[in-house]
Structure formats: C-alpha cells, structure tokens
Amino acid sequence: MNKTIVALDFSTREEVMEFLKGFQEPIYVKIGMELTYACGLDIVKDVRALGHHIFLDLKLHDIPNTVKGGMKNLAKLDVDIVNLHCAGGIEMMKAAIQGLEEGAVNGKRPLCIGVTQLTSTSKEAMNEELGIPGEVLDCVIKYAKNAKEAGLDGVVCSVHEARAIHEACGKDFLTVTPGIRLSDDSKDDQKRVATPAFAKEEGCDHIVVGRSITKSANPQQTYFDIEEMMK
Numbered sequence: 097m098n099k100t101i102v103a104l105d106f107s108t109r110e111e112v113m114e115f116l117k118g119f120q121e122p123i124y125v126k127i128g129m130e131l132t133y134a135c136g137l138d139i140v141k142d143v144r145a146l147g148h149h150i151f152l153d154l155k156l157h158d159i160p161n162t163v164k165g166g167m168k169n170l171a172k173l174d175v176d177i178v179n180l181h182c183a184g185g186i187e188m189m190k191a192a193i194q195g196l197e198e199g200a201v202n203g204k205r206p207l208c209i210g211v212t213q214l215t216s217t218s219k220e221a222m223n224e225e226l227g228i229p230g231e232v233l234d235c236v237i238k239y240a241k242n243a244k245e246a247g248l249d250g251v252v253c254s255v256h257e258a259r260a261i262h263e264a265c266g267k268d269f270l271t272v273t274p275g276i277r278l279s280d281d282s283k284d285d286q287k288r289v290a291t292p293a294f295a296k297e298e299g300c301d302h303i304v305v306g307r308s309i310t311k312s313a314n315p316q317q318t319y320f321d322i323e324e325m326m327k
C-alpha cells in the first residue's frame with residue numbers, strides 16, 4: 097500500500113486528469129474541498145474509475161444527526177477514507193460511524209478518521225484564538241482517545257504527535273499526517289511540519305503531500321522520490 101497520499105488541490109477536472117496521466121499504477125489521492133466545490137462529487141467517480149484509492153477529505157463537523165446523514169451518503173461513493181473534525185465530540189463521531197455503516201457498499205464501510213488539530217494551528221493560536229489551554233500534544237491525544245472511543249479508525253495529526261498517538265491508542269490506530277515539507281525551513285500556512293524522513297522515523301501510517309508534489313517541476317518524480325524515502 098502506498099504510504100503517500102497526494103492532495104489533489106486543483107480547481108479543474110482537466111488539471112486532475114493531466115496530473116494523474118503520469119501514473120500508470122494506482123496511487124492514493126486525497127480529494128478535498130477545493131476540488132469538490134469546483135467539480136462536485138462526480139470527480140470522485142472519475143478518479144475512482146482510473147483505479148486510484150481515495151481519501152475524501154471533507155472534514156464533516158455538525159450536529160450528530162446531520163453528520164450521520166452526510167456520512168451515509170458519502171459511504172455510497174465507495175471511497176477508502178472519509179473524515180470529520182474530532183472537535184464535534186464523541187456523540188457526533190459515533191453518529192458518523194452509524195451513518196457509514198448504513199450506507200456501506202457490499203457491507204464494507206470507508207475508514208473514518210478524525211482531524212485532531214489542523215497542522216496549520218500553532219500552540220499560540222490554539223491557546224489564544226481557539227481558547228484551548230495547554231500543549232497541542234495534550235489536546236491531540238485527548239481528541240485521538242475520543243475518536244478511538246467513538247469507533248473511528250484513526251486520526252489526522254502532525255508527524256510530531258504520531259508516535260504518542262500510537263502509544264495511547266494502539267499501533268493499528270491510523271495516523272495520517274499532512275504538513276509534510278521537503279526541507280525544514282519552508283514558511284507557509286502549515287505550522288506543525290516535518291520531512292518524509294522524520295515521518296517514517298515516527299511511524300506515521302500515511303503522509304499527505306500536496307504542494308510539494310503538485311507544484312514541483314516534476315511531480316511524478318517527486319512523488320516516487322518521497323515513496324522511496326518512506327520505504
């Protein structure tokens with residue numbers, strides 16, 4: 097199974113198809129809000145038809161009944177992974193799993209993972225803007241434990257929290273880590289960043305990589321280089 101999940105943060109179907117043309121074998125891709133809001137959920141079917149694995153990153157966060165209904169419909173798309181915000185609470189996460197089970201295709205529901213704290217959130221922003229005191233790690237672990245209690249399959253976190261999450265929630269509890277940068281000195285919206293090599297060291301199950309691949313001079317080569325680093 098590919099360790100790298102490529103974030104298809106494009107705004108047109110043409111850009112997606114052009115990018116995927118470079119891959120003869122199935123890869124793991126992430127379809128998020130930029131692409132979904134531009135192309136609708138038809139893009140999921142188009143990418144699936146090419147044989148790629150899909151993490152549908154729509155980060156649901158609403159009252160339990162609404163999330164349950166939303167997840168029931170997402171399950172029918174037969175994607176591999178869906179997600180939600182752990183901040184919605186345990187009741188909401190349990191409802192999500194119920195919805196996924198009700199919508200499951202051939203009795204198999206997508207994996208469901210919870211976003212703990214966005215990798216663009218710093219300690220300062222979490223404390224001062226979001227009003228959550230303490231260390232990011234403590235909040236992330238608390239949310240991961242809640243996710244596990246609710247029956248989720250894993251969480252989205254930064255590389256820096258993956259090891260502690262596996263210790264707290266078990267090695268089979270998935271850690272999916274965005275905020276991947278090829279050098280330590282990159283400065284953009286991501287705050288809790290790490291290299292693929294460090295992700296491997298910390299035992300992350302999957303890394304999510306967007307711009308470092310899609311905006312590189314040779315995206316396919318960059319993808320294969322990163323996959324090699326994760327082996």
Ligand SMILES: O=c1ccn([C@@H]2O[C@H](COP(=O)(O)O)[C@@H](O)[C@H]2O)c(=O)[nH]1
Nearest residue numbers: 103128213214215274275304305306307
């Ligand atoms: O905490 C999170 C949750 C999701 N993401 C998503 O991952 C990619 C990262 O893209 P880069 O270009 O590699 O920064 C993007 O689609 C985010 O929506 C995240 O970054 N952090």
